[in-house]
Amino acid sequence: MGSTAGSTPAGIAAAMDRALTLAARGPAHGPNPRVGCVLLAPDGTVIGEGWHRGAGTPHAEVAALHDAHTRGCDPRGATAVVTLEPCNHTGRTGPCAQALVDAGITDVVHAIDDPGARSGGGADHLRAHGIRVTSEVRAAAALELVHHWHHAVTAGxxxxxxxxxxxLDGRVAASDGTSKWITGPExxxxxxxxxxxxxxxxxxTGTALADDPALTARTPDGGLAAHQPLRVVVGHRDLPPGARLRDDDAETLHLRTHDVHHVLAALHDREIRHLLVEGGPALATALLAADAVDELHAYIAPVILGDGRPAVAPFGVTTLAAAPRWHTTDTHRLGDDILVVARRTPATEA
Known part of the structure; x- marks a missing residue:
């Protein structure tokens, strides 16, 4: 039958922790959030587990129900502990809320609400069918797990x-234009x-024409990673026929605009949840000016140039008090270099 988690508050919390661990097995990329689910029998025994493996695959709740049936366990009367409110719409798969109703689940505990205009509302559907619903168990950890997706859905x-x-002095290239490599291999x-x-x-397009980047994700041995991000080129100029961005290693989208709001809207329409911006300074500056940067990954090498191209151009900040601020969430030493990871500081904290 599996291990006993207990249906006490401590047992529910332990089951949610397990659901979060399961959710983290899912892909960080893709249009759907990472979700995990644990099913508890009335006596607190774990009878099923599941997680979402990516768009088009069964959602965590359905995967957990399947696991319960595989174990020979009856889910009727069970409690479903889920990291995200069960969805209430039919997309690539059916609604999870209805699947729980059909399975005879009597209690649902979820960590955070689903903010989606189409996918949300699962809790109300469950309650309408007599299922007891509890929320906000391990909410902070669940939100952190899906913060890219949650932001994209809520912010549009x-x-x-x-x-x-x-x-160290903020240069991305020397005065003669050389930039390979400022940082080391690590x-x-x-x-x-x-x-x-x-x-x-x-x-x-300026970076694409100057550097001819591949913009692929590579493994440490130099091979292509299993997942390749969509390569986005922003600007009006054409890419030459032999550009590496025209190869078949990954899809490339050329957005012929300088309007970052148009860029972000076009990517949102394609269900892009997490955009990584690598260059050049013009795009970085435009996004900063639009207050559209959520996270910084600043790789800093112990090199001083004294001249050369800066990482960003002026974008309207004339006094220190007006400068946007982020809070450091992590630092890593990578060989001789340092990575600083920082997120935007909410206005109320600035």
């Missing part, structure tokens, strides 16, 4: 991570691991 645009690779390997987790990666 992708979560934007701005990546810079600079010298930092570049880490940057590829980030690429493999995002939905899209953007550069300007």
């Amino acid at each position: 645009r992708p979560w934007v991570t701005l990546k810079t690779a600079t010298t 930092a570049r390997e880490h940057a590829h691991s980030v690429r493999a987790q995002v939905d899209a990666i953007a550069v300007t």
Whole structure:
């Protein structure tokens, strides 16, 4: 039958922790959130577990119900502990709320509400069918797990991570234009691991023409990662026929605009939840000016140039008090380089 978690508050919390662990097995990229589900029998025994493996695959609740049946367990009268409110719409798969109703589940505990205009409302559907619903168990951890998706759904645009690779004095290239390589191999390997987790990666036509980047995600041995982000080129100029961005290693989208709001809207329409911006300074500056940067990945090398191209151009800040601020969430030493990860500071905290 499986292990006993207990139906006490402590047992429910333990089951939610397990559901969060299961959810983290799902892909960080893609249009759908990572979700985990644990089914508890009335005596607190775990009778089924599941997680969402990506768009088009069964949702966590359905996967957990299938697991229960595989174990020979009857889910009638069970409690479903889920990291996200069960969905209430038919998309690539059917509504999870109805699947729980049909299975005879009597209690549902979820960590956070589903903010989707189409997918939300599952809790109300469950209550209408006599199922007891409890929420906000391990809510902070659940929100952190899906914060890219949650932001994209609520804000109507992708979560934007701005990546810079600079010298100690903030330069991305020397005065003669050379920029390979400011950071070392460990930092570049880490940057590829980030690429493999995002939905899209953007550069300007200027960067594309100057550097001829592939914008692919690579494994440490140099091979292509299993997931490749959508490559986005922003700007009006054409890419030459032999550009690496025209190869078949990943899809490329050319947005012939300089309007970052149009860029973000177009990507949102394609269900892009997490956008990584790598270059160049013009795009970084435009996004900063539009207050559309949610996270910074600043790779800093112990190099000083004294001159050369800066990471960003002026974008209207004339006094320190007006400068946008982020709070540091993590730091990593990568060989001789340092990575600072920071997120925007809400206005109420500034």
